[in-house]
Amino acid sequence: MMWSRMARVMSIAMMASMMAVNAGAQETPSSNPVEALQRANRLAMAGAWTRSVPHYEAAILKAGENFPIAYFNFAEVLRAKKQCERAVLFYQAYLDRGDAQDVIEESRQNVQNCIDGGAEMVFEGNEPPLSEGEPRWVRVTLVARDVARGRIDIDGFPMFFSGEERQLWMRSGSYRVGATLADHEPLQTEIVIGSAPEQRVELNAEPMLFTGSLKVLVDRPGAKVRVEPRELDAPQRARIETFEVLTPWEEARELPTGTYFVEVTLADHHRWIRNVEIERDRPSEVNVRLRRMLPEAIRPR
Incomplete structure (x- = not known):
């Protein structure tokens, strides 16, 4: 020593x-x-x-x-x-x-x-006995959202200072594990390392809820704007459902961060669609120019 x-x-x-x-x-x-x-x-x-x-x-x-x-x-x-x-x-x-x-x-x-x-x-x-199998050293893959900034505690002690994936040796048994990761809710859990030679442990800390705003400006009044959440950053905390607005859209709407599908429709006009990213503390303003369809009598068949 x-x-x-x-x-x-x-x-x-x-x-x-x-x-x-x-x-x-x-x-x-x-x-x-x-x-x-x-x-x-x-x-x-x-x-x-x-x-x-x-x-x-x-x-x-x-x-x-x-x-x-x-x-x-x-x-x-x-x-x-x-x-x-x-x-x-x-x-x-x-x-x-x-x-x-x-x-x-x-x-x-x-x-x-x-x-x-x-x-x-x-x-x-x-060494205390296991309920199943013989205690052993286990090669553990520890994953915590792959977040660069944060801290992983094991049995109350700060051990690692990021959530990046890492390989560890751990002895079979129970451990109290905490994850404090940037922009995520604190996580406390208990993990059990068994008797298999390898084990994967995922610490799925929930992302914090952040918001941005959305406003869709359409060059035609009376158009229907449909906004559908697709991939939200904090799906467990974001309480948002599909909604519709008739133009003109007067005020920006606050939304949880993530990806939204936006569809604009108006009679006798071509449908307009796009995926829009809502970012933290940033306004998103989308300008839409609708194209009028050809009169039905002269449309290609």
């Missing part, structure tokens, strides 16, 4: 006071993530692995996105405690954001060491 990694972290905030490690020290984690991380590192290097855990957790909960090395250091502690079911997640969280090549390589190797270690390296050697 390369505790030397922790030494490098000590330099990230030398302005914070350095706390001594002793049995009577206050164990309540600092509200300052830098101090919490420093405390965790000192405890871990002194072999006080269990005492370091709440301090690592506090640092990651408060500022994990800013301190990728905290994930690696915490994973090292968890692996030492034979809790690889958690350690593997934190190693992979470092792989998702860390940029130190030697730590990346070590994280990959230690993920493999955990997998190769079998049941003795998980749940401190006392």
Whole structure:
């Protein structure tokens, strides 16, 4: 175990006071993530692995996105405690954001060491049984709307900072998963990783409801404008049905974002159709020029 990694972290905030490690020290984690991380590192290097855990957790909960090395250091502690079911997640969280090549390589190797270690390296050697099949390491494809900005939490800890598709190793069992993605409603769910070698998990966060506006200007009065929703961005939240307006269309109508089919008809004129995109906070104005049909007597037959 390369505790030397922790030494490098000590330099990230030398302005914070350095706390001594002793049995009577206050164990309540600092509200300052830098101090919490420093405390965790000192405890871990002194072999006080269990005492370091709440301090690592506090640092990651408060500022994990800013301190990728905290994930690696915490994973090292968890692996030492034979809790690889958690350690593997934190190693992979470092792989998702860390940029130190030697730590990346070590994280990959230690993920493999955990997998190769079998049941003795998980749940401190006392793994709970599955209702069906034998517990195992599962290759999980995690999909969260493929949104570039956001955060994925696993069992309450921020692990990944986008909704992009990723491949993970996870141990069989139940996990609480949350997704906070840009322009989507927060999602909280429980997933169960079974005993199959591979599993796909989709976190279908519902898009937030945004609106734009539509106005159709037709060069003939008395035309019928029919607007039909086709593909809405937030179909579960958008309460909109097909509607009709007789021209002239006086005021723009607010509509949920998405694609709408617009049809304009008028007796003795050719039908006009088009798909129109309604975009967030933007007005859409459509100008229509109807073409008169030839008199019936001279129409081609």
